[in-house]
Amino acid sequence: MSVTTAHNAKKMYRFDLVKRLVARLKNDEAVIGGIGHSNFDLFTAGHRPQNFYMLGSMGLAIPIALGVAIAQPRRKVFALEGDGSLLMQLGCLSTVAAQAPKNLIILVMDNGTYQITGGQPTPAAVGTDYVAVARGCGLTSAAWAADEEDFERLVQRCLETDGPHLIGLKLDAQGPAGQTERDPVQIRDRFMRGMGVKQSKLPG
Amino acid sequence: MQAWHEIVVEALKANDIRLIPYVPDNVLKPLIAAIHADPFFTAFTTAREEEAVGIVAGGVMAGMRGMVLMQTSGFATLPNVLASLPCAFHIPVLMMISERGTLGEFNLGQAAVWRTMRPALESLAMEYQVITRLDECGFQVDRTIRQALMTQQPTAMILSPLLTGGKASPVKAGG
Ligand SMILES: Cc1ncc(C[n+]2csc(CCOP(=O)(O)OP(=O)(O)O)c2C)c(N)n1
Numbered sequence: 001m002s003v004t005t006a007h008n009a010k011k012m013y014r015f016d017l018v019k020r021l022v023a024r025l026k027n028d029e030a031v032i033g034g035i036g037h038s039n040f041d042l043f044t045a046g047h048r049p050q051n052f053y054m055l056g057s058m059g060l061a062i063p064i065a066l067g068v069a070i071a072q073p074r075r076k077v078f079a080l081e082g083d084g085s086l087l088m089q090l091g092c093l094s095t096v097a098a099q100a101p102k103n104l105i106i107l108v109m110d111n112g113t114y115q116i117t118g119g120q121p122t123p124a125a126v127g128t129d130y131v132a133v134a135r136g137c138g139l140t141s142a143a144w145a146a147d148e149e150d151f152e153r154l155v156q157r158c159l160e161t162d163g164p165h166l167i168g169l170k171l172d173a174q175g176p177a178g179q180t181e182r183d184p185v186q187i188r189d190r191f192m193r194g195m196g197v198k199q200s201k202l203p204g
Numbered sequence: 205m206q207a208w209h210e211i212v213v214e215a216l217k218a219n220d221i222r223l224i225p226y227v228p229d230n231v232l233k234p235l236i237a238a239i240h241a242d243p244f245f246t247a248f249t250t251a252r253e254e255e256a257v258g259i260v261a262g263g264v265m266a267g268m269r270g271m272v273l274m275q276t277s278g279f280a281t282l283p284n285v286l287a288s289l290p291c292a293f294h295i296p297v298l299m300m301i302s303e304r305g306t307l308g309e310f311n312l313g314q315a316a317v318w319r320t321m322r323p324a325l326e327s328l329a330m331e332y333q334v335i336t337r338l339d340e341c342g343f344q345v346d347r348t349i350r351q352a353l354m355t356q357q358p359t360a361m362i363l364s365p366l367l368t369g370g371k372a373s374p375v376k377a378g379g
Binding site for chain 1: 223225246248249250251252254255256257258259260261262263264265266267268270284285287288289292293294295
């Protein structure tokens, strides 16, 4: 894997990365967008029935994605989680490593701040390396993306090989490109249809 | 006569509840052991109860029903995620809580946190059942699970020491 470190990874634009990710999804992969601007940019990149947008429950994007991954082992599942959110639930990386779901891919959206609440730096911004943390938890396939091309290469590798995988993304300070429609029951209903779990005569 | 944990396992299987993430508790030991011994279930520990709620929420939305096991103190860590995930999104996350802190509790910390559980459940407007009797256990667990699934609501089943024997004090009062 890449030898990019937290220090020399390029700071990239979150919305651009999310669009690049979505463009590579050809097999109804599930994507769980965490609280904060991760789910805003996922929604703004274009709604897909396989997207789930968290509105609260800070830190649970990876656990939700793990549940989906266990329930549907043949579907690739992505978790888009902010650095502040991951920091609140770091223990989940050990849980993922222990369960080792081959179909789970974690993207850490690391802008060093709690952007949605005003851009205050997280306590980890000074020196915590999330990829090193993930490796320390037993997630051996964890790497920083050096730049946009490297990100695309890593995503393709995640789609083609067994995981669990984790990609660290250093972000610039640009804000989100839009805002998620906050209607949790609709989001859940559409996601369950997108997962092929719910059939309904009510138009979705 | 079946033990309470055998009755619970039967009700879980009857309702296709397979995914069981948990943070352990001493009273839950026989249930945890029975679940691990049965390949029907996917059971594992998590670092926090919040995480387990997220895992079951994801599982249920993707077609695998689940239940979180915890003790009273674990429940006390959950109101925020319950309010914003299963309550807000209408996801039938099932919880089974071993009740510590009452009927002979020896740890004041447990007794103090016990007092927060029912008020928290009530202020979340969450359906819950307290299971106290062996002869009612199967009916309560089965019907509570079915109602949660049919109404797409989270629910809590509290295992009273009256049912399980709880965790008795190792020493006599004042001893
Ligand atoms: C338990 C909890 N604490 C605090 C908040 C307030 N809050 C909402 S989003 C957020 C920051 C999220 O940061 P991060 O995951 O890094 O995402 P970003 O905003 O940078 O996109 C905070 C502190 C909350 N919703 N829940």
